[in-house]
Amino acid sequence: MEAIGLFHVLTLSGILFSLGVVGVLTRKNILIVFMSVELMLNAVNLSFVAFARETGQADGHLFSAIVMAVAAAEAAVGLALVILLYRNRLTVHLDELDIMKG
Amino acid sequence: MLLGVGVVTMRNPISSALSLVGTFFCLAGIYAMLGAHFVAVIQVLVYAGAIMVLFIFVIMLLQLRDEEDYSWSEYGPRIIGGMVVSILLCGALVVALSGANQDYGPVGAEFGTIKQIGYLLFGNPESGAIGKYLLPFEAVSALLTVGVVGAVVLGKRKL
Amino acid sequence: MTASNLALIPALPLLGAVINAIGNRRFSRKVAGTIATVAVGLAALMSFATLFSLLGHHEGEHNEIAFTLYTWISVGSFSADIGFLADPLSATMMCVITGVGFLIHMYSIGYMDDSADEQSVWRFFAYLNLFIFSMLLLVMGDNLLLMFVGWEGVGACSYLLIGFWFSDTANAVAGKKAFVVNRVGDFCFVLAMFWLFWALGDHGTLSFHGIQEALAAHPGLVGGVGGFAVTGIALLFFGGATGKSAQIPLYVWLPDAMAGPTPVSALIHAATMVTAGIYMICRLNFLFVMAPIAMGTVAVIGALTAFVAATIALTQHDIKKVLAYSTVSQLGYMMLAAGLGAWSAALFHVITHAFFKALMFLGAGSIIHALHHEQDMRKMGGLRKFMPITFITFTAAYLAIIGFPGLSGFFSKDEILWLAWSTPPEFIGASWPLTKLLWGIGFITAGLTAFYMSRLYFMTFFGEYRGGHDDHADESAHSDGEHAHHGHHGDPHESGLLITIPLMVLGVASVVGGYLNLPHWMGAASGKLHHFLEPVTGASEHVLHDIAEAAHLHYPAHGGLEFPIMGITLGFVVVAVLIAWRFYGKSGGSAPDLGKLRSGSYNKWYVDEFYEGVLVKPIGRLARCVLHAIVDVKIIDGIVNGAASSARGLSAWYSRSVQIGQVQGYALAIAVGTTLLVLIYAM
Secondary structure (H helix, E strand, O other), rough: OOOOOHHHHHHHHHHHHHHHHHHHOOOEEEEHHHHHHHHHHHHHHHHEEEEEHOOOOHHHHEEEEHHHHHHHHHHHHHHHHHHHHHHHHHHHHHHHOOOOOO | HHHHHHEEEEEEEEHHHHHHHHHHHHHHHHHHOOOOHHHHHHHHHHHHHHHHHHHHHHHHOOOOOOOOOOHHHHHHHHHHHHHHHHHHHHHHHHHHOOOOOOOOOOOOOOOOOOHHHHHHEEEEEEOEEEEOHHHHHHHHHHHHHHHHHHHHHHHHHOO | OOOHHHHHHHHHHHHHHHHHHHHHOOHHHHHHHHHHHHHHHHHHHHHHHHHHHHHOOOOOOOEEEEEEEEEEEEOOOEEEEEEEOOOOOHHHHHHHHHHHHHHHHHHHHHOOOOOOHHHOOHHHHHHHHHHHHHHHHHHHEEEEHHHHHHHHHHHHHHHHHHHHOOOOOHHHHHHHHHHHHHHHHHHHHHHHHHHHHHHHHHOOOHHHHHHHHHHHHOOHHHOOOOOOHHHHHHHHHHHHHHHOOOOOOOOOOOHHHHHHHHHHHHHHHOOOHHHHHHHHHOHHHHHHOHHHHHHHHHHHHHHHHHHHHHHOOOOOOOOHHHHHHHHHHHHHHHHHHHHHHHHHHHHHHHHHHHHHHHHHHHHHHHHHHHHHOOOOOOHHHOHHHHHHHHHHHHHHHHHHHHOOOOHHHHHHHHHHHHHHHHHHHHHHOOOOOOHHHHHHHHHHHHHHHHHHHHHHHHHHHHOOOOOOHHHHHHHHHHHHHHHHHHHHHHOOOOOHHHHHHHHHHHHHHHHHHHHEHHHHHHHEEOOOHHHHHHHHHHHHHHHHHHHHHHHOOOOOOOOOOHHHHHHHHHHHHHHHHHHHHHHHHOOOOOOOOHHHHHHHOOOHHHHHHHHHHHHHHHHHHHHHHHHHHHHHHHHHHHHHHHHHHHHHHHHHHHHHOOOOHHHHHHHHHHHHHHHHHHHHHOO
């Protein structure tokens, strides 16, 4: 099997990230957009770990763990907001949530 | 990667979520391969275990149906635009990173273990180093607290 | 008198003006006036100190005190400093300005006692101080630029002071006219400055010493003697002088300027500002001497102005207008002298004229003040009984101006007339006896001067009092005590000390001022001023001397027809006085009506109306219809409004199309931006 190098892992990370971008820009449903954001975060985590392996320092792992913690907090608050939004607007379709226009 | 595609394209939100879970498990495996044992375990525990559970809860709570058909006339431009952008982005990243190593060298046996993380966080008494990431660690715990409180407050029907 | 103290001389009046401006309404007439007078008085003391230190200097080339305050402009190879130069010419002017100025300031404290002015009298004294400051800058500047600053400054102060009682629109209009007419002259001055600087090329400088040296070393730069450039430059400078010194064609502002308070007329329009043009020509003597045609122009216009102004003065009823036209006429004499290359004679007449004309204006002011602002001579008469001090001092001035032997005016005017007769016409670029003709004009004008001055003198002081009495004397409702008290108010009475002391001082000066420059036939005491000015004018006088030698003439000429000319001038004057006595000596007399001539003279030969029709109205129409309606409204406003409305449209478009409120739109923008960044990095 071909050796796995930094390049390959980073490529994977980049592809995942781009997929996340597609999801954010394209989907109507807020929750799916959220999930795409989580996907993007994970892609970044992957790149951190890859670099940690490359440099031989565990700092990247620690940082990755911290990112996960932050993502967790963010998901919690974000989902609470979504529920609030749903209660007020009765919709989760982004296109209809455009009061901030102009 | 396939699972990632699944995340963004599935109509049913539950399917989407499940794809995401699958993605997380695959990533955990990759982490393990890269010698990041601690991170791999954390990934499964936190992401797949907690965050996705939250997601599924909310989906269930809001009783989301399948999304309606994406009519091409309405969404075509948007989909095309998004894909163009992301392909460009991906390509740019790859080109930028093309100088990276094609090979991974070997690494010490203690690399990626919890002991290492512990040393980073709290310091190594043997070699006299201090914990570099103590402050961020504490800050993150504060952040989590704030997050919890915030989520609870926001979720209440009556304050 | 040290060099650095020189800067204090103009600084003191400036300080006085600032203090009065800060105090404004809080200062009463006496306080503001005292501040102003003290400031000028101190400056006067220092000016005289400067003069004496120069007098003590031994005979030599340079006799001056110079002090540079700081470098004002320094661009490339050109630099102009705030520098002060006290050489004989400027020191003399400084003493006249501050000395006479001090007396007039003191006079003003007594004069400006109208209760209506109480709130604004601080302004008056601030402006007066500001004027002295500007005039000092003018005469003390060591380069053309600083002189021009002072030049403009006195013009501005003149405007402010003429229109002091601006609530009467006519006064404001007069002030405006003075300033605008001056502006035309200033424009010529500026053009001359530019041309001179440009012609000097590599040696370009605006300092007087620098210009003199450059012209001496490289006369070819301005076309050599009689060259086109130097003649043009000199003529343009003279154009500036005609504006400031009220010569033809720019004299029309001076009679209107009588709308200002009388101290203003005395200071600015008799003694100082109007002499700025003469000073400038004397200062630039080295330039003018290279352009005989320009000198000829100066002399001819000076003589003509003297004559024309005298003809107008013959018929005026307003005492101040007579004095104004008399000033224009005497300035013509000074210009005549300057044009003939007799710079010390011109300056001599400046000094004596400052004495007796200021005295006359102040005397007239004393009369006007006593008669409660009555200025029409037909309502005066017999005032010598009521105002003895004014009468005596005015007599001194009157005798001086008509040229009574022994008084100052006699010496200065006769010097000019003699020089007009005896100067070789080659000096002014003519080959025929132009100078004799100029003498003739000056001679006739002397007679006219005697006539109209005598007319003024007799109508005002002799005969019966024709003026209205105060109404108080006629009211019978008052009690006896009051009635008796009011009864004295019926007749005019002599003015207070603040007014009469300056009159007396100037009276003495008018009498003895001739001592400054006695004619050569008086032996050892003669020509003091002439000698004093030699460091300034010596080089040019050598040039003139050489021209005269080349034409086989003596200059300056002595003997010959000098005494006979003096004699017939005197005789002519006596005849004129007698004729005037015949017409005006008794009360209510008047001259025979010469019909058209009289009305023409009374109406100033319609010059103002001519200017109005030919210049003022067309320019006004041009400004209104073209410049305002088209350029201002359509083009400039159009651009400004257009810019504003297109900004509005742009922001409306932006809000409507870009900020649509959809989150994913914003996200798209972020993604695009990031992609671009990465792409750029990757390249």
